[in-house]
Amino acid sequence: MDDLKHFRQVDSITPGHPESHDTPGVEVTTGPLGQGFSNAVGLAMAQAHTAAVFNKPGFNLITNHTYCIFGDGCSMEGIASEAASTAGHLQLGNLICIYDDNHISIDGDTACAFTEDVLKRFEAYGWHTQWVKDGDHDLEGIAAALEKAREVKDRPSVIKVTTTIGFGSKLQGTGGVHGNPLKADDCLAVKKKFGFDPEQSFVVPSEVYDLYHKHANEGAAKEQEWNQLLERYGQEYKSEHADLTRRLTGDLPEGWEKNLPTYKLSDPAVASRKLSEIVLTKIHQAIPELLGGSADLTGSNLTRWKDAVDFQPPSTKLGDWTGRYIRYGVREHAMIAIMNGLAAYGTIIPYGGTFLNFVSYAAGAVRLASLSRVRIIIVATHDSIGLGEDGPTHQPIETLAHFRALPNMMVWRPADGNETSAAYYAALTNKHTPSILALSRQNLPQLEGSTIEGAIKGGYVVHEAENADITLVSTGSEVGICVDAVKYLKEQHQITARVVSIPCFEVFDAQPKEYRLKCLPDGIPSLSVEVMSTLGWERYAHEQFGLNRFGASGPYKDVYKKFEFTPEGISKRAIATVDFYKGVKPRSPINRAFQQLI
Amino acid sequence: MDDLKHFRQVDSITPGHPESHDTPGVEVTTGPLGQGFSNAVGLAMAQAHTAAVFNKPGFNLITNHTYCIFGDGCSMEGIASEAASTAGHLQLGNLICIYDDNHISIDGDTACAFTEDVLKRFEAYGWHTQWVKDGDHDLEGIAAALEKAREVKDRPSVIKVTTTIGFGSKLQGTGGVHGNPLKADDCLAVKKKFGFDPEQSFVVPSEVYDLYHKHANEGAAKEQEWNQLLERYGQEYKSEHADLTRRLTGDLPEGWEKNLPTYKLSDPAVASRKLSEIVLTKIHQAIPELLGGSADLTGSNLTRWKDAVDFQPPSTKLGDWTGRYIRYGVREHAMIAIMNGLAAYGTIIPYGGTFLNFVSYAAGAVRLASLSRVRIIIVATHDSIGLGEDGPTHQPIETLAHFRALPNMMVWRPADGNETSAAYYAALTNKHTPSILALSRQNLPQLEGSTIEGAIKGGYVVHEAENADITLVSTGSEVGICVDAVKYLKEQHQITARVVSIPCFEVFDAQPKEYRLKCLPDGIPSLSVEVMSTLGWERYAHEQFGLNRFGASGPYKDVYKKFEFTPEGISKRAIATVDFYKGVKPRSPINRAFQQLI
Incomplete structure (x- = not known):
C-alpha cells in the first residue's frame, strides 16, 4: 500500500510506467507504445520453443499462455504491426491479446487519425478474431471470448473489447482520464458508483483481499504441484532437467x-x-x-x-x-x-x-x-x-x-x-x-597483439612502443590500418606510435583507472581513428580522425581511400597531432576532475 | 551512359541506392525499406493540400498523381504499415501504389516469414485493391489496373502485381538476382531472350530512344501548356501566383x-x-x-x-x-x-x-x-x-x-x-x-544575456565575467541553473564563473574559429552541464556533468535534485574542476591539431 502511495515518486517501485527491473511481478518494461505487444509475441515464441524442447510424454512442464492488453496507441505503431504479422505467420496459438478499443487516444477521438478496421487487419495476418461489443458491462462475454481463444490452438487470438475510457467518471469517453488524477468530486462519485466507501482512500475491501488470497493459495498449490512434476521429471530426464534448471539461473554451461x-x-x-x-x-x-x-x-x-x-x-x-x-x-x-x-x-x-x-x-x-x-x-x-x-x-x-x-x-x-x-x-x-x-x-587481418584477455577489458594496448610520440586509438576495421600506419610513421617520418584498441567503451570505462591510464598514459598525445562520427572520441583521445559527413557508394577500398582512411591518411593526422603537442606533455583524457554519476 | 557505367562507383551520380540530392530526377532518397512508400504518402498529401490551396475554377494547376512501387520488404516494415493506415484514413485518391509481389526477399521464399494477406490488410486500411496475377506477361492488365486506379478518387489504390524476380534469368525466382550482377552467360541469354544484341553492352536501341524522345517532347509540350496556364493564373490570381512561385524557390516571405x-x-x-x-x-x-x-x-x-x-x-x-x-x-x-x-x-x-x-x-x-x-x-x-x-x-x-x-x-x-x-x-x-x-x-526563466542574435550562432556567451575561474557550458533547461550557480559560486566560494549556451552544436561548429575561441577561450577550465549523456561534450568542455544512466520517475524538481542538477550540485563540480586545473592554463577544446573532414 505504501508503494501505491508513492506512485510516480522518486525511488519508488511504482514509476510512471512499469519497469521489470524495479518492480517484482512486472515481466517486461513497457510504456513506449507497441513494445509490450511485441514482447508478448517473444514470450509466446519462448513458450512454444521451451515446451517443444523440454516437454515429454507425461511431463507437460511448459504450458502457459501469454496474455497481452493493448490499446489504440499500440495498434497504430508500426512495431506492433510487424510483431502481429510475425505472430500470425508463426501460428502462435498460445498468444491471446485483448484490444482495448476505447476509440480515444491523446489527440481525442480516434476518428481523427485511425479509422482502419483493426480486426480485419489481424485476420489478414492470420489471427483468430473476436469482438466483445460492450466491454463496460459484458464480463461474461469477455470471459467466454477468453475461453474460446484458449481453445484455438493453431493461431494467435485477438479479442476486440469495445470499452469506455474512464468508465464511470465524469470525464468518461475522453482523453482527460488518460494520465491525470480524477478531481476530488469525480473521485467520490466514481467510488460511490462502484460501491466503495467514498470517504476512504488507499483501502482494499476485505472481499478483494479474500478473493486474492484464495487465488494466491490456489496458485501456490499449483506451483507446488509443478515443482513436484519438475522433480519427477528430473528423475526420468536427468540431462533435460539439469539443462532447464541451469538455464533458469542465467548461468552458462561449464566450459x-x-x-x-x-x-x-x-x-x-x-x-x-x-x-x-x-x-x-x-x-x-x-x-x-x-x-x-x-x-x-x-x-x-x-x-x-x-x-x-x-x-x-x-x-x-x-x-x-x-x-x-x-x-x-x-x-x-x-x-x-x-x-x-x-x-x-x-x-x-x-x-x-x-x-x-x-x-x-x-x-x-x-x-x-x-x-x-x-x-x-x-x-x-x-x-x-x-x-x-x-x-x-x-x-x-x-x-x-x-x-x-x-x-x-x-x-x-x-x-x-x-x-x-x-x-x-x-x-x-x-x-x-x-x-x-x-x-x-x-x-x-589478424593482429599480432590482439588477445581475448585484452579485449574483454574493453580496451588494451595492441601495439606497445617505448618512448612513443603518439598513441593511435581505434576500433574494428581501422585498428589494422593503424598498425600499418605505425610502420609508415616510423619508416617515413621517424615517429614512434603505439596502438590501443577500444572495442567497447562501456566495458573499458568500467576498468580501474590505473589500467586505463596504462592504455592511455599521461604525456603522450593521442589520435582516435574510426571511420564514422568523431562524437564521443574526445573522451579517449586528444585529437580525432573520423567521418562527420555521409559516406559514398563505391568499392570499399576506393571509399576508404576517398576519405583517407589509409596508413598515409592516418599518418598525416598523426604528424599534425605530434606537431601540435610539441613541447607539451598533455594530460591523459582518462584523468578527470570528478567522477561521473552512474 | 557514362553515369550508368559508373554505377556504384565513388563520386558517380549512380550510387547503390537512389539519392535525391545527387541524381537529377530522383524525387526522394530511398533504399532503407519502407521510407519511399511513406515518402509517397507525404507527396500525395502535399498534392492534395497544394491543389486545395491554389487550384481555382478554370485553373486546375495542381493535378498530379503520386506513383510508388514497393516490394515484399517494404510490406513487412512497420513504417509502411503506419503510412498505409494514414493514407487510408486520409482517403488519398491521388496515390497509386504497385506492390511487386515476387515472393522473394533476401532470406528466400517469403513463405519463411511473410504469409499474411497483404491486399486484405490494405482493404482493412480503407484502400482500393486490385490484383494482376501474371505481372511477367500481362502488361495490358497492369495498364488497365492503373487506369482503374486513376478513376478511384475517394481512396488510395494498391495494385498487387504478381511477378517473377529476375524474370528471364537462369536465377529467376531466387534472391540471387537481387543485388548481384548476372553472370556473363546468363546475361547473354537474357539479352537474347528479350531481343537485344547479346554482344553489345551499354547500348540503348534506337526504338527506345525514339519512344523516350517522343514522350519527352509530349512532356515538354505539356510543361509549356502548364507554364502558360500558370501565367494566366498570375493575371487572375495575383497573390496566389506570387505565393506559389515564391514557395517553389524555397524563400520565405519577406519580413x-x-x-x-x-x-x-x-x-x-x-x-x-x-x-x-x-x-x-x-x-x-x-x-x-x-x-x-x-x-x-x-x-x-x-x-x-x-x-x-x-x-x-x-x-x-x-x-x-x-x-x-x-x-x-x-x-x-x-x-x-x-x-x-x-x-x-x-x-x-x-x-x-x-x-x-x-x-x-x-x-x-x-x-x-x-x-x-x-x-x-x-x-x-x-x-x-x-x-x-x-x-x-x-x-x-x-x-x-x-x-x-x-x-x-x-x-x-x-x-x-x-x-x-x-x-x-x-x-x-x-x-x-x-x-x-x-x-x-x-x-x-528568461535569461538576462540571451539574444536571438547570439543564439543563431549556435553558441554564445550568456553571462560574461572578467578574470573568470571557469566557464560553464550548457544547453536548454540547465542554462538557467548554471546562471544561478554563478551567484552561488561567487557568494559561497569566491569563484568567478562565466556561462556559455550552445543550443546547437552543428551551427556553432560552423562559426569562425576566432568566434568560437571567444566563447571558449584558452586558459580557462570549462565544465559542461546537461542532464543527459555526456558523450560528445568533451568537444567543448574539459569536464562534463551529465547523466550517464537512466533517469527516475517523480516530480521533476525531485528528479533534478536526486541527480544534483541544482546550483549546489553544479558548483560542487565547478569547484572540483577549478581545483583540478589549479596552476594549469588549459588549452581551449576549440584548438585542434587539424581540420575534420566534413
Whole structure:
C-alpha cells in the first residue's frame, strides 16, 4: 500500500510506467507504445520453443499462455504491426491479446487519425478474431471470448473489447482520464458508483483481499504441484532437467568458453561478420539456449550456423518449434522487441542480425533492452563505409555514438578474430546487459597483439612502443590500418606510435583507472581513428580522425581511400597531432576532475 | 551512359541506392525499406493540400498523381504499415501504389516469414485493391489496373502485381538476382531472350530512344501548356501566383521574421514547448507553407495554433484539404518519413511533434531527412528527466548524442524565449538542413544575456565575467541553473564563473574559429552541464556533468535534485574542476591539431 502511495515518486517501485527491473511481478518494461505487444509475441515464441524442447510424454512442464492488453496507441505503431504479422505467420496459438478499443487516444477521438478496421487487419495476418461489443458491462462475454481463444490452438487470438475510457467518471469517453488524477468530486462519485466507501482512500475491501488470497493459495498449490512434476521429471530426464534448471539461473554451461576460437598473426584475414559466424558455429552446441535469427539478412549477417533448424510451425514444413533459427522478416523493430520478450522468458539467450545502420530502425526496442537489463545480442554487420557499394543510405555514421551514449549497452566493434571471440564472451557472460556487435563486411587481418584477455577489458594496448610520440586509438576495421600506419610513421617520418584498441567503451570505462591510464598514459598525445562520427572520441583521445559527413557508394577500398582512411591518411593526422603537442606533455583524457554519476 | 557505367562507383551520380540530392530526377532518397512508400504518402498529401490551396475554377494547376512501387520488404516494415493506415484514413485518391509481389526477399521464399494477406490488410486500411496475377506477361492488365486506379478518387489504390524476380534469368525466382550482377552467360541469354544484341553492352536501341524522345517532347509540350496556364493564373490570381512561385524557390516571405517574439529578463518563466507554441502562433500567418502536426501528442507538444483547421478529407467533417494541421496518430516513424515527402514536394515546410524520446522511433526517417537535405522541423518536447513522472521509459539520455552525431542535422535545445525564436529562425531559413527542436515540459526563466542574435550562432556567451575561474557550458533547461550557480559560486566560494549556451552544436561548429575561441577561450577550465549523456561534450568542455544512466520517475524538481542538477550540485563540480586545473592554463577544446573532414 505504501508503494501505491508513492506512485510516480522518486525511488519508488511504482514509476510512471512499469519497469521489470524495479518492480517484482512486472515481466517486461513497457510504456513506449507497441513494445509490450511485441514482447508478448517473444514470450509466446519462448513458450512454444521451451515446451517443444523440454516437454515429454507425461511431463507437460511448459504450458502457459501469454496474455497481452493493448490499446489504440499500440495498434497504430508500426512495431506492433510487424510483431502481429510475425505472430500470425508463426501460428502462435498460445498468444491471446485483448484490444482495448476505447476509440480515444491523446489527440481525442480516434476518428481523427485511425479509422482502419483493426480486426480485419489481424485476420489478414492470420489471427483468430473476436469482438466483445460492450466491454463496460459484458464480463461474461469477455470471459467466454477468453475461453474460446484458449481453445484455438493453431493461431494467435485477438479479442476486440469495445470499452469506455474512464468508465464511470465524469470525464468518461475522453482523453482527460488518460494520465491525470480524477478531481476530488469525480473521485467520490466514481467510488460511490462502484460501491466503495467514498470517504476512504488507499483501502482494499476485505472481499478483494479474500478473493486474492484464495487465488494466491490456489496458485501456490499449483506451483507446488509443478515443482513436484519438475522433480519427477528430473528423475526420468536427468540431462533435460539439469539443462532447464541451469538455464533458469542465467548461468552458462561449464566450459562453454573453451569453444571460442583464437587466432594468430599468420591466420588469414577474415571479415568480422564471418568471424561471428565461426563463433556461433563453434558455441551453439555448448549453449543450447542460444536462439538466433536475422531480419531477412541471413546470408549477409551470417547468423545461421550450417544445418540449423528453423523455428517454424511444423505445418509449414520449414522447421519446427525446437528450431533455433528465427526468420524475422524485414522487421527490425519487432525483432529486437521480440528478442527482449524471448530473453524475459528465462530459458533463452536470443541473438538477431541486421545491418548496423538498420539497428536504428529498432532504437525504441534497443533502448528498452538496456533499461530492462536483458541479455540479448544484436549482430550488426556491414558496420561502416566499408560496406561499399550500397552507399550512404546504408553506411552508419552516427550509429555507434548513439548506442555508446545509451546506458547499460555494450557496443562492441572487434578488430579481428580474437576480439570477436572476446565480444561474444562478454555478451554472453554479462547476464544483465545487452550487446551490439558491430561487424565488418570486408576482410580484416589478424593482429599480432590482439588477445581475448585484452579485449574483454574493453580496451588494451595492441601495439606497445617505448618512448612513443603518439598513441593511435581505434576500433574494428581501422585498428589494422593503424598498425600499418605505425610502420609508415616510423619508416617515413621517424615517429614512434603505439596502438590501443577500444572495442567497447562501456566495458573499458568500467576498468580501474590505473589500467586505463596504462592504455592511455599521461604525456603522450593521442589520435582516435574510426571511420564514422568523431562524437564521443574526445573522451579517449586528444585529437580525432573520423567521418562527420555521409559516406559514398563505391568499392570499399576506393571509399576508404576517398576519405583517407589509409596508413598515409592516418599518418598525416598523426604528424599534425605530434606537431601540435610539441613541447607539451598533455594530460591523459582518462584523468578527470570528478567522477561521473552512474 | 557514362553515369550508368559508373554505377556504384565513388563520386558517380549512380550510387547503390537512389539519392535525391545527387541524381537529377530522383524525387526522394530511398533504399532503407519502407521510407519511399511513406515518402509517397507525404507527396500525395502535399498534392492534395497544394491543389486545395491554389487550384481555382478554370485553373486546375495542381493535378498530379503520386506513383510508388514497393516490394515484399517494404510490406513487412512497420513504417509502411503506419503510412498505409494514414493514407487510408486520409482517403488519398491521388496515390497509386504497385506492390511487386515476387515472393522473394533476401532470406528466400517469403513463405519463411511473410504469409499474411497483404491486399486484405490494405482493404482493412480503407484502400482500393486490385490484383494482376501474371505481372511477367500481362502488361495490358497492369495498364488497365492503373487506369482503374486513376478513376478511384475517394481512396488510395494498391495494385498487387504478381511477378517473377529476375524474370528471364537462369536465377529467376531466387534472391540471387537481387543485388548481384548476372553472370556473363546468363546475361547473354537474357539479352537474347528479350531481343537485344547479346554482344553489345551499354547500348540503348534506337526504338527506345525514339519512344523516350517522343514522350519527352509530349512532356515538354505539356510543361509549356502548364507554364502558360500558370501565367494566366498570375493575371487572375495575383497573390496566389506570387505565393506559389515564391514557395517553389524555397524563400520565405519577406519580413516574416519580424513576427518572432523576443523576451526580457522580467518576462515570466515559460516552458520551451509553450514558447514554441507562441512562435507558431505568431508566424503561421506570415508563412502559409508551414504545415504542422503531431504523432498524437498535440496537447503535450503544443504544436497546434488556436483555430488551426485540420488537414482531413472533407467527408470526415473534421477539416478539409486546405487544413494545415495533420493528425499523424501514434506513428512517429511514418510521420517523419511523410514530412520528408511533404518537404520534397516543394510547396510545404512541414513540422511535426512527438516526445524527444520517441523521435528515436523515427530514427530511420530522421537520418534520410539529413541525407536528402530537406527542410523539416521536428518539435521534440519533454526533452529530459525534466518531464518528471513518466519516468525512465520516456526520459531521453542518449537521444541528443545520437542526433548530434548525425551529419547535416541541427539539434536545437533552447534555454529560453529568445533562444526558441532563434531555433525557429535557423530551422526555417536553412533550406537544406532538417532540425530537431528539443523543448522542455517544465517552465524556464528568461535569461538576462540571451539574444536571438547570439543564439543563431549556435553558441554564445550568456553571462560574461572578467578574470573568470571557469566557464560553464550548457544547453536548454540547465542554462538557467548554471546562471544561478554563478551567484552561488561567487557568494559561497569566491569563484568567478562565466556561462556559455550552445543550443546547437552543428551551427556553432560552423562559426569562425576566432568566434568560437571567444566563447571558449584558452586558459580557462570549462565544465559542461546537461542532464543527459555526456558523450560528445568533451568537444567543448574539459569536464562534463551529465547523466550517464537512466533517469527516475517523480516530480521533476525531485528528479533534478536526486541527480544534483541544482546550483549546489553544479558548483560542487565547478569547484572540483577549478581545483583540478589549479596552476594549469588549459588549452581551449576549440584548438585542434587539424581540420575534420566534413
